[in-house]
Each structure stands twice: as C-alpha cells, then as structure tokens.
Amino acid sequence: MGQAVKILTYEIHNLVRSRWLIGMGVLLLAATEVLFRFGGDPSRAVTSLMNVVFLIVPLVSLVLGTVYFYSSREFNELLLAQPVNRTAIYLGKLAGFTAALSLVFALGTGLPFLLHGYGLGDYAGKVAILLVVGEALVIIFSAVAFLAATRYEDRVKGLGSVILLWFFLSAVYDGLLLLAVHAFHRYPYETPLMALVMLNPIDLGRILVLLQLDISALMGFTGALFRKFYGSGVGTAVSSAMLVLYAAIPIALGLLSFRRKDF
Amino acid sequence: MRENDVIGIENLSKSFGSVRALDGVSLAVRTGTVTAVLGPNASGKSTLIKCILGLVNPDEGEVHLEGAPVKGEWRYRARIGYMPQSAKFPENLTVDELFALLKDIRKDLPGSGALDTELHERFGLSAIGRRRLGVLSGGTRQRINAAIAFLFAPPLLILDEPTVGLDPLSAVILRDKIRDQRAGGRTVLLTSHLVGEVEEMADHVVYMLEGRPFFDGSIEDLRRITAERKLERAIVRLMEENRSGASGQNTDLRNS
Numbered sequence: 001m002g003q004a005v006k007i008l009t010y011e012i013h014n015l016v017r018s019r020w021l022i023g024m025g026v027l028l029l030a031a032t033e034v035l036f037r038f039g040g041d042p043s044r045a046v047t048s049l050m051n052v053v054f055l056i057v058p059l060v061s062l063v064l065g066t067v068y069f070y071s072s073r074e075f076n077e078l079l080l081a082q083p084v085n086r087t088a089i090y091l092g093k094l095a096g097f098t099a100a101l102s103l104v105f106a107l108g109t110g111l112p113f114l115l116h117g118y119g120l121g122d123y124a125g126k127v128a129i130l131l132v133v134g135e136a137l138v139i140i141f142s143a144v145a146f147l148a149a150t151r152y153e154d155r156v157k158g159l160g161s162v163i164l165l166w167f168f169l170s171a172v173y174d175g176l177l178l179l180a181v182h183a184f185h186r187y188p189y190e191t192p193l194m195a196l197v198m199l200n201p202i203d204l205g206r207i208l209v210l211l212q213l214d215i216s217a218l219m220g221f222t223g224a225l226f227r228k229f230y231g232s233g234v235g236t237a238v239s240s241a242m243l244v245l246y247a248a249i250p251i252a253l254g255l256l257s258f259r260r261k262d263f
Numbered sequence: 264m265r266e267n268d269v270i271g272i273e274n275l276s277k278s279f280g281s282v283r284a285l286d287g288v289s290l291a292v293r294t295g296t297v298t299a300v301l302g303p304n305a306s307g308k309s310t311l312i313k314c315i316l317g318l319v320n321p322d323e324g325e326v327h328l329e330g331a332p333v334k335g336e337w338r339y340r341a342r343i344g345y346m347p348q349s350a351k352f353p354e355n356l357t358v359d360e361l362f363a364l365l366k367d368i369r370k371d372l373p374g375s376g377a378l379d380t381e382l383h384e385r386f387g388l389s390a391i392g393r394r395r396l397g398v399l400s401g402g403t404r405q406r407i408n409a410a411i412a413f414l415f416a417p418p419l420l421i422l423d424e425p426t427v428g429l430d431p432l433s434a435v436i437l438r439d440k441i442r443d444q445r446a447g448g449r450t451v452l453l454t455s456h457l458v459g460e461v462e463e464m465a466d467h468v469v470y471m472l473e474g475r476p477f478f479d480g481s482i483e484d485l486r487r488i489t490a491e492r493k494l495e496r497a498i499v500r501l502m503e504e505n506r507s508g509a510s511g512q513n514t515d516l517r518n519s
Contacts, residue, residue: 010364017355074351081316083341263318
C-alpha cells in the first residue's frame with residue numbers, strides 16, 4: 001500500500017508536467033468558457049458542456065491512457081526489477097494517471113463556473129453532478145485503457161481496440177437503441193430501454209446529468225419514467241453501483257493480467 | 264545447490280508461443296564471481312535474466328536466490344541491482360526526482376544499507392540533477408541506468424550489456440566498478456557481446472545456445488578444452504566441434 005502511494009505521487013509529478021495533459025486542460029477550459037459566453041444562460045451551458053464532456057472525456061482517457069501506458073513500458077521494467085510488488089506498481093500507476101486526468105478535467109470544466117460566480121446557489125448542484133459523473137467516466141475509461149495496454153503487446157492493436165470501443169459506446173450503441181425503440185414502438189419498451197441504457201456507462205452518465213437539468217421535462221413519457229426511476233433513491237443507488245462496477249471490472253482484469261504478464 | 268551459490272537455477276524452461284526461449288536450464292552462480300552470459304541473439308540470455316528478476320514467469324523449474332525460491336516473491340529484489348539493456352525514464356521527471364523515487368521505494372525495506380554513490384559522482388549526475396529525463400541523450404540515460412544498479416550496494420548485480428551505448432571513458436569507469444565488486448565479495452552476472460570485455464572482467468562463462476547453457480565453466484577451462492588462447496576463437500572452436508559431433512546434443516563440457 002505504502003509503495004503504491006509512492007509510485008502514485010511520482011506519477012502525478014510526471015504527468016502534471018505533460019504537454020498533452022496541459023493541452024487537454026486548456027482545451028476544456030476554452031470550450032467551457034466559449035459555451036458560457038455564447039450559450040446564454042448557465043443551464044444551457046451545462047447542457048452543451050455535457051455533450052462535449054461525454055464525447056471527449058472517454059476518448060481522451062482511453063487514448064492518453066493507452067499511449068501513456070505503452071510509453072512507460074521500459075520504465076515499468078526497471079520498476080519491476082525493484083523490490084516492489086506488481087500490484088503496487090499497477091494500482092499506483094493507474095491511480096496516478098486517473099488523479100492527474102481528473103484534476104485537469106475538474107479544473108477545465110469547473111473553473112469557468114466558479115469564475116462566473118455559479119459556484120454557489122442553483123447551479124452548483126448541476127455542475128457538481130456533471131463533475132462527479134465526468135470523474136466517474138475518467139476512472140472507468142482510464143482503467144479500460146490500462147487494461148488494453150496490458151493485454152495487447154502490439155500498440156496498434158491496443159490503441160485500435162480502445163478507439164473502436166469508444167466509437168461503439170458513443171455512437172453505434174445509441175443508434176442501435178434508437179432502432180430498437182423504433183422497431184418496438186408499439187410495445188411497452190420503456191423498462192427494457194432503461195436497462196439497456198444502464199449497460200453503457202456513457203449513456204448512464206448522460207441520463208444522470210440530464211435528469212438534473214430542466215430539459216428532462218421535454219422528454220415526454222419516457223423522460224417521465226426515466227425521471228421516476230433514476231430520480232428515486234433506488235435508481236440512484238443502482239446507477240451508482242453500476243458505475244462502480246464499470247470501474248471495478250477493468251481494474252480487476254487489468255491487475256490480474258499485469259500480475260501474470262511476462263516483460 | 265551449494266551453500267555459497269547466490270543464484271541456483273534448476274531445470275528452468277520458458278516458451279513464448281512456439282519459441283522455446285529456455286529449455287531446461289540448470290545453473291549455479293557462485294558468490295564473489297563475475298559470470299558472463301554469452302550467446303548469439305535469441306539464445307535465451309535475456310529471458311534467463313528476466314526469470315531471475317521475476318520479470319518473466321517460467322513455465323517450469325525454479326530459481327533460488329541465496330537459497331530461497333523467488334517465485335511469487337518481491338522483497339528479494341532488494342538484494343539485486345539491475346541494469347537493463349536500455350532504459351527510458353518518465354519524461355517529465357528530473358534526474359534527482361528519479362533517484363529520489365528509487366530510494367523512496369526501498370526506504371522501509373530491511374537489508375537496504377548504505378548507498379554507493381560512486382558512479383553517480385563519477386558520471387557527473389549531480390551536475391544534471393535538475394534536468395528533465397526526457398531531454399537526455401541515450402548515453403546519459405545509460406549512465407543513469409548504471410548508477411541506479413550500483414546505488415544500493417546490492418550483493419548481486421545483474422547487468423545486461425552494460426557498456427553498450429556508453430562513451431569510452433564511462434565504459435572504463437563502469438568496468439573498473441564491476442571489477443571492484445568482485446574484490447568486495449559481491450557477485451556480478453552480466454551479458455555481453457564484447458568478448459574482449461568478458462575476457463577482461465569475467466572469471467566464469469556461460470555460453471547459451473538455443474535456450475540451453477552450451478558451455479558452463481571458467482575461462483581457463485574453456486581455453487584448456489579448446490586449446491585456443493583467445494576467448495573468441497575458443498568459442499568458435501567449441502561451436503564447430505559441437506556441430507561436427509555425431510550426437511548433435513548440447514553437452515555440458517564442464518563435466519567432460
């Protein structure tokens with residue numbers, strides 16, 4: 001445990017000076033600021049920002065995570081030759097990467113809200129849920145990236161697989177859901193739809209944030225049902241548990257794979 | 264396994280897919296010797312070293328360090344200083360931060376005694392302590408790599424092609440350092456393609472071929488068996504004799 005914390009600390013030191021991460025922070029900051037200035041009221045800024053966040057955050061976590069893990073492969077070899085156990089190295093690195101990326105994300109999206117004076121009051125809750133769900137996505141997709149980079153020796157395969165996954169979860173999956181809704185529109189499809197939405201962490205996150213915004217009232221009967229379920233205590237508990245599970249599974253699989261791996 | 268062996272390897276095998284990298288290797292490395300592992304590319308030298316370090320998990324067989332099996336263990340690596348063939352460090356850390364990290368990792372472990380900063384000083388690493396690791400040249404990284412291996416004054420040093428990529432002056436410093444280890448009762452296991460270097464430093468040679476120790480003995484043994492004075496020629500002779508031999512089997516010439 002102590003060793004994992006040491007590795008984590010140095011990872012953060014290394015990463016916060018990385019040009020990629022700084023660039024990503026500046027980009028997010030600029031995007032949020034622009035949405036604020038041209039998007040009108042802050043509620044709409046949150047909605048637009050949500051779309052940006054749910055598209056960009058998984059992609060950046062996946063791609064940067066995979067590339068970062070591959071690029072530290074030789075250093076991992078040196079670390080593994082030190083008196084440290086593999087679990088400490090893997091978890092320390094993953095936690096360090098996640099922490100650095102989380103920090104960048106929180107600053108990039110949260111700072112403009114604070115600067116414009118929405119840190120308190122009505123919007124605080126909405127921004128907070130966006131940040132919390134965004135952080136959950138950072139953790140989940142960083143873990144997936146590390147898993148892919150551990151499993152695949154070949155960088156092209158590793159990077160290709162995470163990009164495919166991202167494309168599937170952020171575009172193909174929703175398309176399939178819409179098709180299904182269209183095909184079954186004569187049937188009561190709402191309950192299965194709610195379950196299917198849960199199977200995609202990006203969609204689940206989006207619903208959780210959407211329900212905090214006023215526009216969910218515009219979503220009709222389905223929206224009302226979603227609100228009834230996800231707005232309830234049980235719904236919140238179930239969706240939080242699902243998000244935790246989505247993080248736990250790739251972390252566990254990646255760790256297992258790393259412990260058995262030959263370097 | 265004898266009592267004064269640092270490393271005892273028994274029947275070690277490892278395959279990567281269909282390639283048999285190690286094929287039933289048994290070896291012993293005695294305390295206070297400099298042992299050189301030679302052999303062509305892909306003969307299993309690196310895999311052997313990585314099995315000792317626990318970087319590669321063998322399919323069969325066991326590795327013992329100072330009498331204790333290393334399988335599933337990690338604390339024993341506090342007894343080893345390792346210099347990989349080439350090293351890439353975290354780009355945005357400074358040289359000083361890297362050394363701090365490595366010291367930090369070993370801080371609470373028993374058996375980590377006084378630091379040996381000789382190479383750190385002689386390679387002039389203090390002067391570049393605040394530089395980012397990402398901007399350093401390959402040669403400088405190799406010097407850091409070497410300084411790390413010796414830093415904790417470990418009883419066993421494992422050096423994978425230690426002088427490759429070093430400038431002549433640094434290479435001489437490193438060779439002197441390796442010879443000092445033996446004088447201090449420490450053990451060195453190194454790989455090299457430079458026969459001259461091996462002749463200068465090693466007292467024991469293991470020649471790997473197709474995943475097995477083809478020859479395992481002292482340099483004098485090798486010279487005597489092959490009746491060749493130059494190590495390079497002796498090795499060539501050894502391989503030729505083996506090729507023309509009827510059995511075609513790899514033999515442990517130490518016992519012949």
